[in-house]
Amino acid sequence: MAKINVIGLGYIGLPTALMFASHGVEVVGTDYNKELVDTLKGGKTTFDEDGLDELFADALAKGIEFSTDYISTDMYIVAVPTPYDKKSKKIDPCYVIAAVKKVMEVCPKGATVVLESTVSPGTMDRFVRPIIEENGFTIGEDINLVHAPERIIPGNMVYELKHNSRTIGADDKAIGEKVKELYHSFCEGDIVVTDIRTAEMTKVVENTFRDINIAFANELAKICRSDNMDVYEIIRIANKHPRVNILNPGPGVGGHCISVDPWFLVGDYPGLANIILAARKINDSMPEFVLKRISNIMKENKITDPARVGIYGMTYKENVDDIRESPTMQMLECMEKHLAHGVKVYDPYVTKDIAENQYHDFDAFLNDIDILVIMVGHDEIKNADEKIKDKLVLDTRNVCKLEGIYRL
Numbered sequence: 001m002a003k004i005n006v007i008g009l010g011y012i013g014l015p016t017a018l019m020f021a022s023h024g025v026e027v028v029g030t031d032y033n034k035e036l037v038d039t040l041k042g043g044k045t046t047f048d049e050d051g052l053d054e055l056f057a058d059a060l061a062k063g064i065e066f067s068t069d070y071i072s073t074d075m076y077i078v079a080v081p082t083p084y085d086k087k088s089k090k091i092d093p094c095y096v097i098a099a100v101k102k103v104m105e106v107c108p109k110g111a112t113v114v115l116e117s118t119v120s121p122g123t124m125d126r127f128v129r130p131i132i133e134e135n136g137f138t139i140g141e142d143i144n145l146v147h148a149p150e151r152i153i154p155g156n157m158v159y160e161l162k163h164n165s166r167t168i169g170a171d172d173k174a175i176g177e178k179v180k181e182l183y184h185s186f187c188e189g190d191i192v193v194t195d196i197r198t199a200e201m202t203k204v205v206e207n208t209f210r211d212i213n214i215a216f217a218n219e220l221a222k223i224c225r226s227d228n229m230d231v232y233e234i235i236r237i238a239n240k241h242p243r244v245n246i247l248n249p250g251p252g253v254g255g256h257c258i259s260v261d262p263w264f265l266v267g268d269y270p271g272l273a274n275i276i277l278a279a280r281k282i283n284d285s286m287p288e289f290v291l292k293r294i295s296n297i298m299k300e301n302k303i304t305d306p307a308r309v310g311i312y313g314m315t316y317k318e319n320v321d322d323i324r325e326s327p328t329m330q331m332l333e334c335m336e337k338h339l340a341h342g343v344k345v346y347d348p349y350v351t352k353d354i355a356e357n358q359y360h361d362f363d364a365f366l367n368d369i370d371i372l373v374i375m376v377g378h379d380e381i382k383n384a385d386e387k388i389k390d391k392l393v394l395d396t397r398n399v400c401k402l403e404g405i406y407r408l
């Protein structure tokens with residue numbers, strides 16, 4: 001079997017590298033972050049995820065290596081971040097470009113470069129192919145190019161890596177089939193081989209579909225709030241229809257995927273991506289909507305001191321430790337602008353001090369507040385009714401079973 005060099009050991013690259021290694025593929029995982037590589041070499045994983053530690057132990061036993069160097073081999077899997085430029089709304093391919101340039105410095109002729117990172121349609125043509133050609137390689141002869149976008153969901157990554165179906169985009173079907181076989185070393189799902197542009201677009205479409213559907217739920221929440229209707233009861237009943245499946249309203253859409261990828265389409269297809277843009281705006285407006293709810297609840301209960309308000313949950317969703325683009329962090333920023341200083345913050349998954357007035361103990365946090373705002377439905381809060389029953393609760397995730405509390 002091929003020896004592969006996985007570039008980028010973050011939320012996607014690390015589990016993917018471990019999964020390959022634990023299924024008998026020789027793997028070197030590379031990341032430019034020395035501290036991260038040293039942690040992995042020291043036998044520790046770098047984030048929390050169900051089953052990750054067990055997978056790590058297995059991969060270590062099978063001989064996975066970690067390095068800050070790129071190695072010379074015939075298969076590269078690139079899994080680096082792909083943010084968007086906030087002004088142009090287009091993809092910022094700087095990490096992809098840097099990684100592919102580094103691969104070009106060490107790769108032999110005949111190597112296959114697989115990009116796993118989510119990219120806007122056309123990124124491979126516009127940014128990746130020119131780098132390969134500038135290095136004197138002919139694509140299809142000297143270097144094979146593949147796009148194999150990941151589909152795993154944080155919180156259930158290890159399971160989904162194994163069981164999800166996947167897409168592989170390749171110029172050459174035979175190369176696509178070869179890469180498909182490699183992924184089948186661990187992936188039990190169906191693997192579809194197509195062309196690169198289709199694979200790029202399909203991945204972005206999947207996340208955009210979810211963003212639009214969440215935006216619909218969030219818009220319903222706003223409509224229902226404005227006219228005193230119970231959005232949760234309405235969704236619960238509507239979803240009994242065989243062709244209706246409305247998602248959950250919430251305090252906003254965070255994470256590095258769903259809140260980012262739809263912007264690629266808005267940036268590249270202005271004037272065409274209209275529903276997509278509207279959905280992004282609705283989801284981005286939710287942290288401020290929650291802030292207004294808090295302000296009204298404070299007025300209603302004659303509480304004037306923001307320091308009596310406690311924000312529960314800083315991560316972008318439940319039972320993960322990832323705070324990227326999180327609604328809570330956006331709401332805290334918004335509070336800063338409105339000079340609402342002093343709110344208390346707590347998240348059982350965030351152990352580093354990253355916000356003012358952040359607590360690391362649930363009981364101490366509860367002790368110092370009157371209003372509890374649930375921004376993330378971690379398991380801890382789902383099972384805390386007894387502890388929080390004397391507080392004024394605003395539950396933006398509909399996870400609390402107490403009666404008479406405030407909801408979105």
Ligand code: SAJ
Nearest residue numbers: 151152153206207210247248250253254255257258316317
């Ligand atoms: N959210 C809601 N209401 C819902 C569902 C989600 O408000 O009903 C919020 C979450 O709280 C979170 C955000 O949306 O803030 C996104 O969370 P998510 O669980 O929907 O998705 P991600 O970002 O963790 O992972 C997504 C997945 N894509 C799809 O489901 C189409 C995953 O399969 C992708 O691999 C991942 O993006 C990615 O890396 O692209």
